[in-house]
Amino acid sequence: MIKSVVIIGGGESGIGAALLAKKHGIDVFVSDSGTLSEEYRQTLNFHMITFEEGGHDFNRVLVTEVVVKSPGVPEHAPILGMLKEKGKKVISEIEFGHLFYSGLTIAVTGSNGKTTTSGLLYHILKSAGKNVAIGGNYGKSFARILAESTPKMMVLEVSSFQLDGIETFKPHIAILLNITPDHLDRYDYKMANYVRSKFRITENQDEDDFFIFNGDDPEIVHHIKKGFSIKAKQIPIHESMYDQGITSKDNSGNFELTIFGKHNLLNAKVAVEACRLVGLTESEIRVGLSTFINLPHRLESCGKINGIEFINDSKATNVDSVFYALQAMQKPTIWVAGGTDKGNDYAVLMPFVKEKVKALICLGVDNRKLVDTFKDHIEHIIETQSVDEVISTSLKIGEGGDVVLLSPACASFDLFKNYMDRGDQFKSAVEHYKNLN
16 A cells, blocks of 8 residues: 655646545645646645645655656656656556556557547447546546546546556556657657557556557557567457448448548547447447547538638647548648648658648748748648638638648647647637628
């Protein structure tokens, strides 16, 4: 039984871990090098949990038995180095929550698509009447959920950062959607290190568990063939299993989906297989799939103006996400992209750009890289500084049957607070122009 714990980082994961520790009578202390939000500060005070901000009291931190690290705290942070040097156990909040949970866990990871897949899984299970919760990298932290309730089933979206700090975390169903370069600055710029983190989702599984993975992803397939030890029952999902839609097993035809794009067919197929494993009927799965509403800013239709459809995909902050978005477009596309560049290599997008993009509207402070990359391949490239300009320009150059796709491939911090602010402003501007027409 753990008697004392220090939480490094006072974000959602850290606060959740603190509340869970308090619930189980563990002496807990929260330490954050930055400033806590007023909401989290009030939460800690209400539950009489001691904390510090603006730095770490090394003497207070060092006397603890276990350290729970929030995923946002980098591995090279001095406080973590010192704790490990002193032999302290440092685990993630996901691992900490797992120590107090005996229900059925479905864990989802991947470079792209894990939020949609997790949300879809949760919705299908919930609509079928299951006592299920969703958390991890999605909404509430795992630990906070367990501090407040004890669901029989958990759907967890887990990032590589969260998986880095596990020791015994063992989902009954582990899902690995894809592995493409991301967050390599946290992994010494070595793809192998990042891949190893993703595969940790299955490292504690045994023969009674299931590992569902994208059987067409080159990184996943390569590393399975290379000899990663996997004890769980392997369920590869191939494009041939869903490229014409996802067929039910009760001879009632294809399932109806509310999300579109080939990548979302994969996400849905993975969710269907997981739901079958936990005993849902084909009818229950059908109902869940047909009533699912995806989170905002993920290929979210905002309606039409003069026959031109506007789609908000502001969450697409990397090239891989834009690849899937452009792949899903079936109409002439006015592509809205730009923001704070993340070292993007746009070459992978060129085939879709040549085939589908009739115009590029740049939305950012510095658009040189986008312009230089596509100036010889897209006839119309227009630079803008606001979503209002984007919508008005789209209506001038677009025509009925076109799609205006906000799929930026970049971070949002040059003109917006975050990707949500960017997407919300885009939707508001579309509504404004709809009312004018």
